[in-house]
Amino acid sequence: MEESSLLSAILDHRDALASVAEFLRILAGICWTLNYFSMLRTSRKDKIPSTGIFPLCNDIGWEFIYAFIYPTASAHWEGGVRVWFLVHCIVIIFIIKYAHNEWDHFPLIQRNLYFLYGVVTIGFAIGQYSFAREVGPDLGFFYGGVLCQTLASLGPIAQILSRNSTRGASLLTWLLRAIATFGGFIKLTIYYLTGNAAGPWFESPMCKFYIGLTLVLDFTYPICYYVIQRQELANAQKEKKEKSK
Numbered sequence: 001m002e003e004s005s006l007l008s009a010i011l012d013h014r015d016a017l018a019s020v021a022e023f024l025r026i027l028a029g030i031c032w033t034l035n036y037f038s039m040l041r042t043s044r045k046d047k048i049p050s051t052g053i054f055p056l057c058n059d060i061g062w063e064f065i066y067a068f069i070y071p072t073a074s075a076h077w078e079g080g081v082r083v084w085f086l087v088h089c090i091v092i093i094f095i096i097k098y099a100h101n102e103w104d105h106f107p108l109i110q111r112n113l114y115f116l117y118g119v120v121t122i123g124f125a126i127g128q129y130s131f132a133r134e135v136g137p138d139l140g141f142f143y144g145g146v147l148c149q150t151l152a153s154l155g156p157i158a159q160i161l162s163r164n165s166t167r168g169a170s171l172l173t174w175l176l177r178a179i180a181t182f183g184g185f186i187k188l189t190i191y192y193l194t195g196n197a198a199g200p201w202f203e204s205p206m207c208k209f210y211i212g213l214t215l216v217l218d219f220t221y222p223i224c225y226y227v228i229q230r231q232e233l234a235n236a237q238k239e240k241k242e243k244s245k
Contacts, residue, residue, distance in 0.1 A: 017190050024187040029080045031180035036087045038173040040094050048102055048168040049095045053120055055148075055155035056095060060088045061124030062144045065132060073137035092117060146210050152177060153217035157224055166229050171222060178218045185211060 042050035063085035066074040074081040096113050103110035132140030160169045 014194055017194055021187045021190040021194075024183040024190075025076075028180040028183045028187065029077065031176045031183070032084060033080075033087060035173055035176035035180065036084065036091050038170055038176055039091055042168060042170040042173060043091075043094045043098050046167045047098050049099050049159075050168050050170060050173065051091075051095065052151075052155040052159050053117060054124075055151040056088065056092055057117060057121040058124040058128075058151050059148050060085065060092065060121050061126075062128050062148050063088060064125050065128045066137070066141050066144070069129065070132055070137035070141065073132075073141040092121075146207075149181065149214055150210065150217075153181070153214050153221070157217060157221050160221070160224050160228060164228060164231075166225060166232060169225055171225060174218070174221050174225070181214060181218060 039050040063081050067082040067085045071081075096117055099113050099117075100110050103113070109116060128140070128144045131144060134140070135143070156169065156174065160166065163169075
């Protein structure tokens with residue numbers, strides 16, 4: 001009875017829900033784009049990479065495959081994937097420009113950053129292409145995007161913890177990504193409820209795991225940032241007191 005009432009309510013408000021989903025799609029697209037520009041700003045300000053090599057290279061590989069090889073699979077983004085690919089090409093140039101500042105302890109990597117980023121990007125692109133050939137472009141686009149999302153949420157946490165510093169980190173970048181992520185989840189839920197699912201959703205155990213994991217990771221990042229920032233402030237005050245003695 002409750003399910004039939006819910007279904008009836010959804011059908012009664014189908015057009016309104018479709019409008020909300022379209023708004024969230026546009027919002028997510030804008031926030032993802034701004035997220036990439038925020039990465040540029042942070043990298044330029046702190047002179048170190050604002051994102052890890054795996055999230056960045058996987059994103060570029062995924063975007064290349066679905067912008068140019070299987071564009072119909074990403075048609076509902078209306079060219080957004082191509083825009084992200086172009087923006088990411090700018091981002092990776094900035095990232096590589098400042099990446100050498102993190103590799104003073106490993107000269108071999110420091111001298112071959114362009115080669116390293118290029119190989120990893122090509123590797124992810126081949127992986128995304130192979131997966132699309134295996135399961136089909138539509139499902140490949142969906143689950144390839146899941147990998148992008150997971151690495152985008154996990155990478156910054158690994159980065160800030162390994163550095164033990166907020167240099168190269170940004171709450172603005174996190175906020176834009178979080179808005180895009182949560183908005184995207186709501187959008188996909190509306191698609192699912194109205195029978196326009198772009199891929200598996202609540203009926204998929206893997207998708208449930210993905211949703212839960214991403215939410216946990218995105219809520220974890222600002223906590224890590226806050227804890228490390230407090231540590232930095234405490235250390236700065238301690239150094240100031242020692243100098244004043």
